[in-house]
Amino acid sequence: MSQYRFSTKAIHSGQEADSATGAIMTPIYATSTFVQQSPGIHKGYEYSRSGNPTRTALEICVAALEEGSAGFAFSSGLAAESVILDTLESGSHIIATDDLYGGTFRLLEKVKKPSYNLEISYVDMTQPEAIEKVIKKNTRMIWVETPTNPLLKIIDLRKVAGIASRYNLISVCDNTFASPYLQKPLGLGFDLVVHSATKYLNGHSDIVAGVIVTKKDDELTQKIKFLQNAVGSVLSPFDSFLLLRGLKTLSVRMAAHCQNAKQVAGFLAQHEKVDQVLYPGLPSNPYHEIAKAQMKDFGGMVSFFIKGGAAETRSFLENTKLFALAESLGGVESLAEAPALMTHASIPKEIREQNGIYDNLVRLSVGLEDSEDLLHDLEYALEKVNSS
Numbered sequence: 001m002s003q004y005r006f007s008t009k010a011i012h013s014g015q016e017a018d019s020a021t022g023a024i025m026t027p028i029y030a031t032s033t034f035v036q037q038s039p040g041i042h043k044g045y046e047y048s049r050s051g052n053p054t055r056t057a058l059e060i061c062v063a064a065l066e067e068g069s070a071g072f073a074f075s076s077g078l079a080a081e082s083v084i085l086d087t088l089e090s091g092s093h094i095i096a097t098d099d100l101y102g103g104t105f106r107l108l109e110k111v112k113k114p115s116y117n118l119e120i121s122y123v124d125m126t127q128p129e130a131i132e133k134v135i136k137k138n139t140r141m142i143w144v145e146t147p148t149n150p151l152l153k154i155i156d157l158r159k160v161a162g163i164a165s166r167y168n169l170i171s172v173c174d175n176t177f178a179s180p181y182l183q184k185p186l187g188l189g190f191d192l193v194v195h196s197a198t199k200y201l202n203g204h205s206d207i208v209a210g211v212i213v214t215k216k217d218d219e220l221t222q223k224i225k226f227l228q229n230a231v232g233s234v235l236s237p238f239d240s241f242l243l244l245r246g247l248k249t250l251s252v253r254m255a256a257h258c259q260n261a262k263q264v265a266g267f268l269a270q271h272e273k274v275d276q277v278l279y280p281g282l283p284s285n286p287y288h289e290i291a292k293a294q295m296k297d298f299g300g301m302v303s304f305f306i307k308g309g310a311a312e313t314r315s316f317l318e319n320t321k322l323f324a325l326a327e328s329l330g331g332v333e334s335l336a337e338a339p340a341l342m343t344h345a346s347i348p349k350e351i352r353e354q355n356g357i358y359d360n361l362v363r364l365s366v367g368l369e370d371s372e373d374l375l376h377d378l379e380y381a382l383e384k385v386n387s388s
Contacts, residue, residue, distance in 0.1 A: 001013045006065065006251055007251045009064045010249075013063075014026075014056065014057040014060025015244070025245075026244060027054065028237050029048075029054045030238065031052075032047065034046055034047070049232050054237040054238075054244070055073050055240040058073050058240045059071035059211075061247055062201070065250070066175075067184055068214055069216045069221060070217060072212045072213075073209065074210040074211065074234060075208070075210070075233045075234060075235055075236075075239075076196070076208050077103075077194070078103050078104070078107055078196075080194050080195070083228060083233070084172055084194060084224070086227050086231065087170075087224065088116065088118070091119075091138060093118070093139040094108070094118060094120050095142045097122070097143065097155065098122040098124050099148035099149070099355050099356075099357075100143075100148070100149070101149040101196075101343070101344075102343050102344035102345065102346045105344075106346040106347075110346075119138065121134040125144060125160060126153050126154070128155075128156060131163050135167055139167065139169060142169050142171050143172045144157070144160055144171070144185075146173065146178070147178060147291075149177060149363075151303060151355070151357070152177075152278045152302075154287035154295075157173060157185050157190065158188045158189060160190075162189065170192065171190045171192070173185035174193075174194050174196075176194075176195050176199050176330075177199075177200075178295060178299060179195075179200040179201060181296065182295045182296045191220065192212060192215070192220070193213045195210060198210075199329050199331075200250065200253070200330035201247060202246040202247075202330075203246045203249065203331060204246055205333065207243060210235075212224060253332070255297070257366060258297040259371070260369075264378065265279035265281060265282055266282070267375050269282060271378075273306060273307050273385055274304050274307065275305040275306065279303070281297075300330070301363065301364065302364045302366055303339075304364075305360050306360050307360070308385070308386070309358075310338075310340075312386065313338050316362065316382060316384070317336055317337070319384040320377055320380075322334055322367075322374055322377040323364060323374070325337065327342050333367045334365060334377075336363070339357055339361055340359045340361060343363070
């Protein structure tokens with residue numbers, strides 16, 4: 001399928017008509033085990049933890065979209081991240097983006113750091129030279145998010161991949177906010193891409209899932225394949241089916257998300273009760289040019305600082321109607337949340353504020369509703385700030 005373009009790959013990669021019935025949609029193989037012709041002789045499948053035809057179709061498809069070698073589907077984004085970290089030996093040093101999803105930070109600090117004796121340095125990777133300053137003899141991995149969560153910083157992936165290559169480090173990019181429709185880190189030199197597939201890849205807020213895509217068929221890929229089976233945190237056949245369905249519309253959904261987000265960002269940038277809008281699509285944004293260079297468009301996430309503090313943030317979030325107050329992102333419906341109070345509450349307050357995540361920060365996942373309705377919803381909620 002490599003000769004085809006993105007939307008064609010999303011609809012057809014790994015998804016041939018069912019050989020038994022001709023069904024055009026990949027069946028849900030709801031089975032735990034597979035009959036063998038003789039001990040060790042089978043049709044490619046033994047046990048659904050090790051491999052399932054529905055999950056295989058999904059993994060082939062997502063690898064094609066990221067233009068990678070192999071895909072691996074997991075029960076959540078954090079389960080996928082956990083397996084990547086399991087590839088490291090005890091005592092390894094990781095260099096990570098300072099602006100990380102709170103769940104990733106918790107996984108690193110509260111789970112892997114004590115159990116694997118890991119060392120972790122958090123740096124502002126918008127300044128790539130900061131990475132080289134903290135490299136040690138035991139450094140094994142560079143972990144990047146871009147756009148970052150929730151401040152939407154844009155990191156130069158080609159420069160970071162170049163540093164990783166020079167020092168023989170594994171480079172990992174969390175591509176959740178962009179999706180492969182907007183950004184392809186493997187093509188910019190990264191070794192691994194990870195997604196919370198719960199978000200844009202699925203797009204319908206009805207499953208929890210994670211995926212890893214590797215750049216080439218090498219020892220690292222084989223280690224991830226082994227760990228996926230050995231650890232067992234695999235995606236179910238039914239959720240694989242739903243995620244595969246979601247991928248079919250990824251291109252049209254992402255284009256619409258981006259268009260709505262631009263209008264929302266422009267509206268907020270002019271509003272008297274908004275202090276600052278963080279959106280790389282705004283020409284005034286400090287990351288605008290690098291975003292233009294490495295992304296197809298600017299994404300569907302918009303963050304902004306409301307004038308005031310936690311009280312004003314709560315007032316705004318309690319008065320939106322279409323922007324549902326909920327964690328997560330990337331679904332067809334619009335969501336709003338306060339990172340300091342919700343998705344990033346697991347990060348200590350002093351570290352949050354050091355990174356610029358204050359109580360008056362609001363993160364929007366701009367959905368696919370009519371943009372005029374979304375703007376009216378934001379206007380109504382902002383009018384209620386300081387008046388309720």
